[in-house]
Amino acid sequence: MTTIKEPLRPDDYLNAGYGVKSWLLTLDHKRIAILYLISITFFFFVGGFFAVLLRIELMTPAGDIVTAETYNKLFTMHGIAMIFFFLIPSIPAVLGNFLVPMMIGARDLAFPRLNLFSWYLYNVGGLFTLYTMTTGGIDTGWTFYAPYSSSYTLSDPVPVVVGIFVLGFSSILTGLNFLVTIHKMRAPGLTWFRLPLFIWASYATSVIQVLGTPVVAIALVLLGFERLTGVGIFDPKIDGDPILFQHLFWFYSHPAVYIMILPSMGVVSEVVSCYARKKIFGYNAMAFAILGIAVLGFLVWGHHMFISGQSVYAGLVFSALSFLVAIPSAIKVFNWTATLYKGQIEFRTPILYAFGFIGLFTIGGLTGLFLASLATDVHLTDTYFVVAHFHYIMVGGAVMGYLAGIHFWWPKITGRMYNEAWAKFSALILFVGFNLTFFPQFILGYMGMPRRYYVYPEEFQVLNVMSTAGASILGLGYLIPMIYLTWSLRKPKTAGNNPWKATGLEWTTVSPPLTHNFDSVPTVTTEPYLYDDTDDASGSAGSAGSAGLAGLAGLDSSARAALPPHPKEVKRGRS
Amino acid sequence: MVDLNSGHNPDHNPDHNPELAHQFEDMDQQKEAAALGMWTFLITEVLFFGGLFTAYIVFRTQFSEAFAKASHHLDIVLGGINTFILLGSSLTMALAVHAAQEGRKEKTIRFLGVTGILGAAFLVIKGFEYAHKFEHNLFPGASFGYDGFEPDHAQLFFILYFALTGVHAAHMIVGLLLLVVIAWMTARGRFSATYHSPVENFGLYWHFVDIVWIFLYPLLYLIDVTGRTQ
């Protein structure tokens, strides 16, 4: 794809310094993104390792590889590593960190020191958790339900609770940084409705991080207090209320699911539009759907508690609100499909992942209806149906979106191109492996197999074996990108500034970008996703190459003429 | 979609304003960003305390009598003195910010100093109150000994008392540390009439912590003033 020869810039951000210090003390959002990439990849494989052990144990109905206690610790630490240390920071902290300033034409985030501090907080939290993982682990489940976690478990959850508390502040500060940056540092002319959808998604995600995380933080403080003193407000022995813990926990942890999925939706919007060479269908609806999901996300936590002893009336309200989440989700899925319709679809790796995302998210979303619906939830909750459902959202959705984004922006981040054949192959492997792993679990759940079961009745074995077989494929699928992406770093930086001929400010600068991102601050005069370059050339295959030139620097005069200059163009966005 | 010929030039010119961080275009933008950042942080703080207040409301409505009677064991006078101390420190903090806006270094430091002393005084008094609770076995846990009405529910009250005031005191300690940093930066001449956002934003934080106490004092100490026997 390197049809355009740009001069290599020796002063890109990767060359800004080579020592350990130049990385560990960097204030450059792009380098911090790389630091996060390394940290979260580490935890992804830690969590993945636990998952593999779980699936091996579940191959037979009896307990044979590990003990019951170890099994319980494995699923607890799988959840903690994957949710808190991988999924929640994945897209925001890596791609968001790298892209938010670039996409809005800023030189950095508003608070670079705070950004670096967030990464250190992440690692401090990670060290607490690793300490526990290497010294025996905990068996409370990632949900830490009281009073088991506070009074009964023989393991000590306090270090992990401290770790997640610290990590929470990393997440809050990242969200805060993004909010301020998006509000105050948009390039001249970049009004709210000219923002790429990835920015909208990052914005909504940041709001959730800022508003939700402190609540789980205080819940964990109270839990730690209870553990240390022996009494607490969740302790039924003194008429404390264990259900209150669940309320406080899910007030964050439900919206947390949207911290994982919204950024992926943003990535998929960028990718679909780019490879279909078509403006995203219904941009405004897409932006409002993101906000709608974020707002509704705060109002539905009680659907985790339909059978918890919460009142029937609360159940009725939470169920209705949960059904409403289906509407913005449906809009998004339909609009992506409509974007593809009559596009010029080029099958590159990122869009394969995006296809995977749309399909798997659709299944994850539709099975969410089964759980929003009260009567069916009674049967399905706490079974493998729930496990399958949230893995379709979090792995099929969030991780597929993350990989789409990594592959889409890899040439921008590193200046290198990965091996396309291997990348496509691994996308396919992951799709097959994922479905084989998790689809049988829907049936297992409907059959009634409870989650978090170390031994199980033998009629569930066949489906469990299928799931384990799928997991082995899935595990392999995750190793392949590690290899070819790392391998690509050996190549020269010849990917080109804009190999996909994408719109978006991040593609107007060199690859890898300069430390200050832009040689001169860009002024934006048009709406996003103006991929109209091939509209007139119905069916002309060769048009992509030449159209890219215009798209590259955004000098496509016809596109610019599409909108009159905006009055705010003279100044940076300050809303 | 992009005009590369826009007039801005990030390759900083030699007479670049040293008060302006590289990622910002101008002082206004930098100031607005800092203020928005602090306000956003305070929203996070509201939610943080909000979780505790939610728990408080849940148990206070359930066990109102036990809460009322347990509150008799808090010292209204010390709490009241602390309330005035904090209100006073908010005043001196506001004066420090005002002095900073005028670029008056010594005055800023002086008012910050008074604020710091008041903050420390608050913590000292709080420390005496805590010590008194420990002595009388009112700290929740194995040693909790309460012979009044519904000891279990009183214990819930004291858990919430220590959680709310403890988290508040932690904010005070952080505030004092930040205050030292801000005062040191002021002394080093880092601020001027044109650049003093850190002082202003620290002021916001300080006022927030004060306001939290304004909620804590009546909700914990003044539940049942008329019912007190002593």
Next chain:
Amino acid sequence: MWNFPLLPEAASTVATEIDAIWWVLVAVSIFFGAIIVVGLVYSAVRYRRGSKASRAGAMNDNLLLELSWSIIPLTIAMAIYVWSSKVFIDMHVAPPGAMEVYVVAKQWMWKIQHPEGNKEINELHVPVGKPVKLIMTSQDVIHSFSIPAFRIKQDVLPARYTTQWFEATKPGEYHLFCAEYCGTSHSGMVGRVVVMEEADYQNWLAGRRGADMMAGSGEKLFAEFGCQTCHRQDSGQRGPALDGLFGSIVTLSGGDKVAADADYLRESILNPGAKVVKGYQLLMPTYRNQLTPEQVNELVEYVKQLGGIKIGENKR
């Protein structure tokens, strides 16, 4: 290994209702899933780069389309919501006259008490075709009493009663699971539910050996703990009389009115100060540390029988 069913047994009245909602949801999911998949595949193939298909009339916006794919799913979702909620409410309101069985959960076993005095561990025997209400509490952490074949599940909480009910439709044996993670042997906290024909059930009930009825045991406890010193018509009115109390409406000292149900009785034994009856002083100490959950159940069952309902009749 090749015991490989793909559908769970449906053995309660509510199971068929829930399955109906399930299959409608499956149909809705397949319908919308198919639209998306067909749309994706069709676009991907027909409009692949280089294909000759006409792109004339490509759209970037269409309000009518967007409204229709918002409003149609919304309508369907709300219809399912109403239907499912109705079933859910029914699942929470036991029919009058349902027979009652007490469940006490602890790490890691289920202890069942029948009012007739039969006690079981990890087994629940019930007659077919009769509504059964479970009154459940936990001795330690949160558990969840789940019978997949009946499609029912309810968390079991410490220091509180929760209830659920079912009516079995098919004799047989079914899984009983703990569905809320409760510690090391969570997956060992399983058992079986045995649904029997009425006659077999009566035989099974009669087969108990020398045990008192629950209410009888409760009566003994009532005497043993000296409850009658305060709680009798002739005992000086220090505590409210209990005859005919169960199921009535009680006015509290604050003026609130509450129904005297099992949870009220349990709370009054363990936490007497929570709801003091109007006209009485709080004199009663808590029995929290002196009674096991089973004993509390027996006392509740005894109080239930006082006044009107005679021991043994128990609404069966």
